Amino acid sequence: MLHATTDPIVLITLITLFIVSITLHEFGHAAAATALGDPTARNAGRLTVNPLAHLDLFGTLFILLAGFGWARPVPFEPGRLAWPRLGTFLVSAAGPAANFLLALGALLALQHLPGLGAGSRMWFQVLFELNLVLLVFNLLPIPPLDGGNLLETLLPRRWLPTFRHLVPYGIVVLLMLVLVPQFRGGLEWLLAAARGAMYALV
Numbered sequence: 001m002l003h004a005t006t007d008p009i010v011l012i013t014l015i016t017l018f019i020v021s022i023t024l025h026e027f028g029h030a031a032a033a034t035a036l037g038d039p040t041a042r043n044a045g046r047l048t049v050n051p052l053a054h055l056d057l058f059g060t061l062f063i064l065l066a067g068f069g070w071a072r073p074v075p076f077e078p079g080r081l082a083w084p085r086l087g088t089f090l091v092s093a094a095g096p097a098a099n100f101l102l103a104l105g106a107l108l109a110l111q112h113l114p115g116l117g118a119g120s121r122m123w124f125q126v127l128f129e130l131n132l133v134l135l136v137f138n139l140l141p142i143p144p145l146d147g148g149n150l151l152e153t154l155l156p157r158r159w160l161p162t163f164r165h166l167v168p169y170g171i172v173v174l175l176m177l178v179l180v181p182q183f184r185g186g187l188e189w190l191l192a193a194a195r196g197a198m199y200a201l202v
Contacts, residue, residue, distance in 0.1 A: 024099075026046065036087045056072045085153050092153070096135050109124045
């Protein structure tokens, strides 16, 4: 994703903003868990916006080599949250919510700050597109994504054993979405729909 350009300035901007975006995504999870009474993330040093606390070694290498990557998941214990099931929903939603706010802020700047120079507009456009991708991708109802966790909290309890039995296959589905053109087309359709909804919002 990050290697769609050969312009070194744009590429450095992409990588920098990607790291910032996934850092704030993970901080969102940590802040929500802490606010709801679980100190696990705070005790693990994850209640911070320092990227070094969140970046995963292999995920960072993939950012540099393959153009996409990931951060280390924030640990939390549902049983220590104020409301275990609702709390799990809120903690899982906090990461995508951070990406939504970043995308919304960038789009508001693009739409309502006409005096922005070309460099600033490029910066905000990249920030918007990156966080739109992170928002849509992480909300897919597939484990181990946040959307998978959200789905688990919404399912009737009698369905949970079956759902948890299917969790190990989630990574296979994700690989198909990314690698198989037919499935990737569906993901691109979702991104286009989300982009249109964001523009309509502002």
